[in-house]
Amino acid sequence: MFAFYSLLVYIVYALLRRGPPPLPPPQGPDAFSAEPARRRKLWPELPELDSSSESDRDNGTEEEEAGPDSGFLEDAATPLTEFLSLKREAAEGKLCPADTEALGGKLPDSPLISVMSHLLSFLEHYGQMQRLQEQAGEYRSLLRREERRRRKQLRMLRRAYRQRVQDKLSLIESLEGVICEQQNVMETLHGMKPPSACPLSPCPPVTPVGVHRLVESISALQGERNKLLEEITGLREQLEEGEKERQQLAGSFGLQVQELKQQIEEREEELRRLRTGMGVTDSEKRIHNLTVENEGLKQSLSVTQGLLQQLATVSAQPSAMLAKENEGLRSRVQHLETSLQQKVEELVGLEGQASAMQWRKEQEVRRLDERIQKLQLALETQQNRPPDVQYVTQTVEVESPTTLRSLVEAEERNRGLQEQLCSQGERCQRLAEQLQGSEEVTAGLRDKISAYECEITKLREELLREISHLEAQKEEAVKEASECSEQHLEQLREQLTGVQRRLATLQPILKGMKTSYSSLRSQVRDFSEFYEAAIREARRQMCSAASEASEASRDLQWKYQHEVLLRKKYHAHLVELKGNIRVLCRLKPVTEVDQREGEVSTAVSTEPGSDSSLTARYKGKERTFELDKVFLPEATQEEVFLEIEPLVLSCLDGYNVCIFAYGQTGSGKTYTMEGVPEDPGINQRALQALYQEMEAREGLWKYSVSLSVVEIYNEVIRDLLGKEPQEKLDIKLNPDGSGQLHVPGLTSVEVQGLREIRKMLSLGKRNRATYCTNMNERSSRSHALLTVTITGTNCSTGTKTSGKLNLVDLAGSERVWKSGAQGERLKEAQNINKSLLALGEVIQALRAKQGHVPFRNSKLTYLLQDSLGKGNKTVMMVQISLLEKNAGETMCSLKFAQRVCKVELGPASRRIDSWGRSEL
Ligand SMILES: Nc1ncnc2c1ncn2[C@@H]1O[C@H](COP(=O)(O)OP(=O)(O)OP(=O)(O)O)[C@@H](O)[C@H]1O
Structure with missing residues (x-):
């Protein structure tokens, strides 16, 4: 695999x-x-x-x-x-x-x-x-x-x-x-x-x-x-x-x-x-290709359909044209017919008028004739009456004047009648004239009518001619259009057959494509199913593999734990064999500040093959020191901690461990113990490792961790975690009769996790006294003591252990003339040196296996009595500077370290209760 x-x-x-x-x-x-x-x-x-x-x-x-x-x-x-x-x-x-x-x-x-x-x-x-x-x-x-x-x-x-x-x-x-x-x-x-x-x-x-x-x-x-x-x-x-x-x-x-x-x-x-x-998988690519080709074919199909449609419209076009022409002709004929109708109507009207006039004239003539006849009759009648008149006249001549009068009257009447006759004759003449005139008008009208009729006939002929012409044209156009459309149709048919042939050739391809497409689709569908099944199978296999692996890892874990315990046991034996006090030396690298000040010449050198010896030169003399381990300037914080980790972890097994950093001021003690936020030192790493180990032992052991931070400043103990850090504390014997020391009033915080610990540490750091000296711009003017007390209970046996880890950052030893301390700073320096001297004395006494070890000579040694005495594990981290200007202090520190190295604390012993049994 x-x-x-x-x-x-x-x-x-x-x-x-x-x-x-x-x-x-x-x-x-x-x-x-x-x-x-x-x-x-x-x-x-x-x-x-x-x-x-x-x-x-x-x-x-x-x-x-x-x-x-x-x-x-x-x-x-x-x-x-x-x-x-x-x-x-x-x-x-x-x-x-x-x-x-x-x-x-x-x-x-x-x-x-x-x-x-x-x-x-x-x-x-x-x-x-x-x-x-x-x-x-x-x-x-x-x-x-x-x-x-x-x-x-x-x-x-x-x-x-x-x-x-x-x-x-x-x-x-x-x-x-x-x-x-x-x-x-x-x-x-x-x-x-x-x-x-x-x-x-x-x-x-x-x-x-x-x-x-x-x-x-x-x-x-x-x-x-x-x-x-x-x-x-x-x-x-x-x-x-x-x-x-x-x-x-x-x-x-x-x-x-x-x-x-x-x-x-x-x-x-x-x-x-x-x-x-x-x-993309091959099938998907093929599908894609086929889809693209399918699209192309679809397009060609749509083009063909469009062509067909076009053909249909083109074939419909001549008939539409003909229909249009027909329509035009029809409308024209209609127009001509209506105009003809109008003319005919006009003619009929004229004819009507003429006949009416003629009738009227005839009527009038007839009336006049009748009147003339009447008048002639009347005239004739008058003319036929003379004998009466003569008779009357005769009678008048003969008979009377009355008759005469009547004669006269008759004559007058006759005259009147004659006048009337005359006037009637004139009138008759006039009427005859009128008749003649009207006859002329009638003739004129008749002429007009005949002219109209001629015109109408002409128009009719013209119309007929035009109609026949138009019909001929129409026939011709229809013929032409039909020929044209037939040709067109023929062409279109040919095109259509071509297209159909093409379609027919394309059809199997399309069919084949469709089948291949569908088969591909089904393949893809199957593939996805197959893929899912494969994934399921793979998952199942992975799960089984994971469970196998977890079983194996459990087994391995158990083996590992066993190995770790064995390693610890052997390490403890080794430490005991080596002695329970170990002296490590760390060389401070030449910093940028030193380089700026031009201090680059060094007085310390190491042997390439050895990691436990170094040579210091002072006043022309060289001296080689053998220590447990020498950390070169490039050593990291982690490397330093890894060296002391087993000792730190032994606290969990009930050992008292003391790690202190010793060295001249500015040599990197605080750096090694506290570190910097981005690269923490021993304190934080130790607590982290302890918590990790406690977690690993969860279920086997139950632990409680308490923390206290004190500072010894000018031989005064101060509680750095207390509410009143300035309050002086004292060291007393524990009233519980255990013979151990304790500091009444000292704040001991039971912590639950690393975050709380970090908080406490930063509080302690804030409360610690630091000042600027010639040697260090932030010099620790006190000894800082972080005590971690760990009590453990074995879940199965009930065994209780109590271990203490003292992490001490000592104040820097300094030469007063060199540090330029005066006044308060001078007093501080004197106290620091005094306590460091006391530490030296204690170590001297331990080395000499004296019955009395002067722990009480200083607050520092008194407080560390539990951790420095017999049966404890101690690590001294000697910090030295490489620079030649610090060669005197370096030599002092190394001599002190050498002395400590020779101290034998005897085999370390665990603090377990009276009923407990050793676990290792
Ligand atoms: N190994 C190292 N690597 C990088 N920088 C270091 C190292 N050791 C010390 N320094 C730097 O040197 C300076 C002084 O170090 P530090 O304050 O730890 O000295 P100190 O011994 O505690 O001094 P004092 O006793 O006066 O408190 C600091 O700025 C620190 O960062």
């Missing part, structure tokens, strides 16, 4: 290292061969393309032209293929157990094989693409070479043709010259014109035979000339043909190039898709 993953990682790394392949060089037509199988599926009607690509392959170009990239891919793929085949064989049980073991013991999971198979197929595809690109480049260059060769040939041919034409033309010219000369001679012979000088040849003798010969020669020359001309025409035709051929070739080349370009673009597109779709 490991080998498998390594291989996979190698391939991925190799791919990433190589980056994306360079863009393909100009490609040739062999891009067709990139995916022959797919093309064969999609374009079965193009077998020649496939065959060409096949022939290319047969020629062995594929094998020969494998470039560096494909070689690299093959390099990458070959072991993978071998590995997979081996795995498969192993899975089928063909492989011997040794081989199976060589493969990593376990057989790979099926999803992994499938994933690798996909990767393989991708690699194969990738390699194939590379090869195809190279082949394309090759083919393209071949094509270019061929084109150049053909052009050259063509140029040469053209030149040769031109040369030949030139020759022939010059020959014709010369022949023409000869002909012209002969003609001149002939003309001269015939006496048409005097012989003209011919520069080409002298005139032949003028005889009839000569003339005949000349004529013959002229005709022969003319025949030759004609032949030459024919030849020239042939040559010209050849030239034209050659030109045509060239153009055709150029056109075909252009087409080929165009086609190739298209193919190249297609290939590039495909390549791009391949490149971008590195993570």
Whole structure:
């Protein structure tokens, strides 16, 4: 399994290292061969393309032209293929157990094989693409070479043709010259014109035979000339043909190039898709390709449909035009008919008017006639009455005056009647005149009517003519339109059949595509199911592997714990054998401040092979010191802590441990014990390690941790965690009768976690007295004592342990004259030195195994009595400076360290209750 993953990682790394392949060089037509199988599926009607690509392959170009990239891919793929085949064989049980073991013991999971198979197929595809690109480049260059060769040939041919034409033309010219000369001679012979000088040849003798010969020669020359001309025409035709051929070739080349370009673009597109779709599976890519082709086909289908629609509209167009024309004609005819109707109506109106007038006139004439007749009758009647009048007159003459009067009256009446008659006659005359006038009007009207009628007839004829003309036009138009539409329809039908044929050819492709698409879809669906199943299986296997691993890890954990306990036991033995007081020395590096001040010369050197000895030089004398461990200036805080970690952790087992940093002021004591926020020192790391160990022992032991921080400043104990840090505290014997010391009123905080501890430590640091001296700009002017008391209870046995860890950052020893201390600072320095002296004395006494150890000489030694005495573990971290200017202090510190080194505290002892048993 490991080998498998390594291989996979190698391939991925190799791919990433190589980056994306360079863009393909100009490609040739062999891009067709990139995916022959797919093309064969999609374009079965193009077998020649496939065959060409096949022939290319047969020629062995594929094998020969494998470039560096494909070689690299093959390099990458070959072991993978071998590995997979081996795995498969192993899975089928063909492989011997040794081989199976060589493969990593376990057989790979099926999803992994499938994933690798996909990767393989991708690699194969990738390699194939590379090869195809190279082949394309090759083919393209071949094509270019061929084109150049053909052009050259063509140029040469053209030149040769031109040369030949030139020759022939010059020959014709010369022949023409000869002909012209002969003609001149002939003309001269015939006496048409005097012989003209011919520069080409002298005139032949003028005889009839000569003339005949000349004529013959002229005709022969003319025949030759004609032949030459024919030849020239042939040559010209050849030239034209050659030109045509060239153009055709150029056109075909252009087409080929165009086609190739298209193919190249297609290939590039495909390549791009391949490149971008590195993570996409082959089936998805195929689906994508098919979808794109499907889209193209759909588009062509829609185009065809559009064409069909267009055809339908085009076929509908002539009939629409005809209908339109028809409509126009119809409206025109209607217009003419309405105008005719109007005219007819007008005519009828006029006729009506005329007849009405005539009737009226006739009526009037009739009335007048009647009146005239009446009047004539009346006149006649009057004229027929004279005898009466005469009678009356006679009677008047005879009879009386009355009768006379009546006669007169009758005469008057007669006169009146005559007048009336006259007037009637006049009137009659007038009426006759009127009648005549009206008869004239009537005649005029009649003329008008007849004119109207003529006009109407004319209009009617015109209309009929026009209608017939229009109908003829209409027929013609209809005929024309039908012919045109038929032609159009024919064309459209042809197009339609073409389209249908194309559709028919496309249909199986589309069908095939659809089936392949659906099969691909189902494959993809199946693949996703298969993939999910594979993932499920892989998860299940992972879970089982994880559970196996967790069981194994539990086992390992148990073993580890056991080992740790053993290691601790042996370490404790070792420490006991070594002695329970250990002296470590840390060299402070030359700081930037020192460099700025120009203090770079050192007085301390270490031996390359040894990590426990160093040599100090002072006043020309060198002295070598042997200590438990020397930390070089470049040693890290972690390295320092790792050295004392076991001692620290032994507190949990009930040991009292004291770690104190000793050294001149500014030598790095506080740095080593407290550290800096970004790189904490022993204090924080010790507490962290204790908590980690407590967590690891959870369930076995129960621990409680309490913390107190004191400072001894000017021989006064101060509680740095108390509410009143300035309050003086004292050291007393514990009233519980255990004989141990205790500080009444000292704040001991039971802490639950590291965060609380950090808070307490920062509070203590804030409350600690520090001032600036010549030696250190933030010098600790007191001894700081961090005491961690850990009481533990064994959950199964009930054994109780109590361990104490004292982490002491001593105040810096200093030479008063050098530090420039005065007043309060001087007093501080004196107290510091006094307490350090007391510490020296205590160690001296311990070393001398004196019965009395002067612990009470200083508050520091008194307070550390529990941790410095017999049966305790002590670590002194001596801090020294490398610089020559501090060589005196360095020598003092090292001498003190050497003294401590010789102290024997005896075997360390655990603080366990009376019923407890040792656990180690
Ligand atoms: N190993 C070291 N690596 C880097 N810097 C250090 C190292 N040791 C000490 N220093 C730097 O030297 C300076 C003095 O160190 P520090 O205050 O720890 O000295 P000190 O011995 O505690 O002095 P004092 O006794 O006066 O308190 C500090 O700025 C500290 O960061």
